[in-house]
Amino acid sequence: MKSFYLTTAIDYVNGSPHLGHAYEKVLADVIARSRRMMGDDVYFLTGTDEHGQKIQQSARAKGVPTQQFVDDVAAEFVALTKLLNLSNNDFIRTTEPRHKQVVRDILQQLFGKGEIYRAEYQGFYSTRQEQFLQEKDRLPDGRWPEIFGEVTEITEANYFFKLRSYQQWLIDYVTAHEDFVFPAHRRKSLLEFLSEPLNDLCISRPKERLEWGIPLPFDENYVTYVWFDALLNYYSAVIEKGRWPADYNIIGKDILIPAHGIYWPIMLHACGLPPPKTLLVHGWWSINGDKMSKSTGNFIDPVAFCQDWKVDSLRYFLIREMTVGADSDFSMEQFLVRYNSELANNLGNLVNRTINMTTRFAGGVVPAAGPAEDAERELQQLWTQTRDEVFRLNAGLQFHLGLERTMAFVTATNAYIEKRAPWKLAKDTSPAGQALLHTSLATMAEALRLAVTLLWPVMPTVADKVRGGLAQAPLARWDGELEWGIRLAGAKLQPVEILFPKPATEKKG
Numbered sequence: 001m002k003s004f005y006l007t008t009a010i011d012y013v014n015g016s017p018h019l020g021h022a023y024e025k026v027l028a029d030v031i032a033r034s035r036r037m038m039g040d041d042v043y044f045l046t047g048t049d050e051h052g053q054k055i056q057q058s059a060r061a062k063g064v065p066t067q068q069f070v071d072d073v074a075a076e077f078v079a080l081t082k083l084l085n086l087s088n089n090d091f092i093r094t095t096e097p098r099h100k101q102v103v104r105d106i107l108q109q110l111f112g113k114g115e116i117y118r119a120e121y122q123g124f125y126s127t128r129q130e131q132f133l134q135e136k137d138r139l140p141d142g143r144w145p146e147i148f149g150e151v152t153e154i155t156e157a158n159y160f161f162k163l164r165s166y167q168q169w170l171i172d173y174v175t176a177h178e179d180f181v182f183p184a185h186r187r188k189s190l191l192e193f194l195s196e197p198l199n200d201l202c203i204s205r206p207k208e209r210l211e212w213g214i215p216l217p218f219d220e221n222y223v224t225y226v227w228f229d230a231l232l233n234y235y236s237a238v239i240e241k242g243r244w245p246a247d248y249n250i251i252g253k254d255i256l257i258p259a260h261g262i263y264w265p266i267m268l269h270a271c272g273l274p275p276p277k278t279l280l281v282h283g284w285w286s287i288n289g290d291k292m293s294k295s296t297g298n299f300i301d302p303v304a305f306c307q308d309w310k311v312d313s314l315r316y317f318l319i320r321e322m323t324v325g326a327d328s329d330f331s332m333e334q335f336l337v338r339y340n341s342e343l344a345n346n347l348g349n350l351v352n353r354t355i356n357m358t359t360r361f362a363g364g365v366v367p368a369a370g371p372a373e374d375a376e377r378e379l380q381q382l383w384t385q386t387r388d389e390v391f392r393l394n395a396g397l398q399f400h401l402g403l404e405r406t407m408a409f410v411t412a413t414n415a416y417i418e419k420r421a422p423w424k425l426a427k428d429t430s431p432a433g434q435a436l437l438h439t440s441l442a443t444m445a446e447a448l449r450l451a452v453t454l455l456w457p458v459m460p461t462v463a464d465k466v467r468g469g470l471a472q473a474p475l476a477r478w479d480g481e482l483e484w485g486i487r488l489a490g491a492k493l494q495p496v497e498i499l500f501p502k503p504a505t506e507k508k509g
């Protein structure tokens, strides 16, 4: 079995989950589920990023002890994995001892090797924002913006990781490994960024400024800079499982440069470890054409959304609408267009027709098919093409097109039903008429079985319900399940609940 290890970014727990978090996790889940169906030994990790200034500040603003605050918000993210029906094997929190220990071990190792050094750092510091400022933060007239409050020039001793000494190694590595970043244009931006000299990375924060972090093992007056801590989750979670390197580190476009594209491979290389095989970089969702923002109400709460709409409809929409790597927009109008035309009227309709017609015209038992005629042969051929094409598309992470092709096959199956019109054949009592009726019922049931089996990674609950209706066991592997066959002959169909209820237009997102 091929081992396949994939991760998502770990979410900050300074606020509740939103649609962007949900998308990334669903994308990872679709890949994980597809790989398991193909027979890989998959390990899927997700989790939460719980240290640092922002989180300490959010806890203080709420007036709750920081540990309690992160426990509460982390619980929301764990709940989201259940709500979205994610098949993750583990959920890591960076405040867990298993993670903190690995971070400290690695810091000690790098310090011992001379990869981390202590130096004075001089710069402009905003006490209100508790951060060092850069020249680019100044207003055009040279003053500091109001939000920074009082700004003073201070000198502070800190610890630095020798990023710069690995710059050439990284350039060579990224140049030689086309698969290191997906999509290709992001790899190009990374190389462009690397054409300017890097600074060494400040990896410490004095405890007087920030308490909420992992203490440096060689100087307890400091805590670890949150990115140095957070990136290591991908490794700390699997250190005992021998899964490193990851096949995919799935991340959003905002955290490629510098964190995942620069710090991360260099940290690993300095420890003698290989970089992840691929940084899979997805785009961002806007909502109704604007940036997602809680304060303006331009926001989709995945929990509320899944109360109104079944989770598989959300999963379908997210994967169907967004091209992996590009940005996309979420609007209720667009959701409803796809929900109505692709899910309710196309797939839902095929499920209902198959079960109802088999019940009415064959006592609820799928008949044996007679010899295939042109219409059946065409549908079978279309299936083989569709399946092969979907596999090719999925291998290139073109899941949105894979779904489009699968739905085109569902459309073709509905058209086949129109053509055969079993309701007319049922009135033809001649042996030929009855044989064709049986063939058409068997053909539509088989086409439906195949379509939902291929849709399983995106809509696992829907697919298993339909398979249940066709008297098929829940799916474990694709092996042999995607071949057109006669396995349904004699199957006693069961009623399936309405999967995509209408009228959809009256619901709110």
Ligand code: MSP
Binding pocket: 008, 009, 010, 011, 012, 019, 020, 021, 023, 024, 049, 230, 231, 232, 233, 250, 251, 252, 253, 254, 255, 283, 284, 285, 286, 292
């Ligand atoms: N904690 C860091 C990641 C550390 S990984 C070692 C972080 N957290 S985050 O909560 O801000 O973002 C988590 C993920 O959600 C990131 O990959 C980010 O790109 C993604 N998204 C945040 N907003 C998004 C959209 N509007 N759309 C799609 N994904 C978005 O960054």
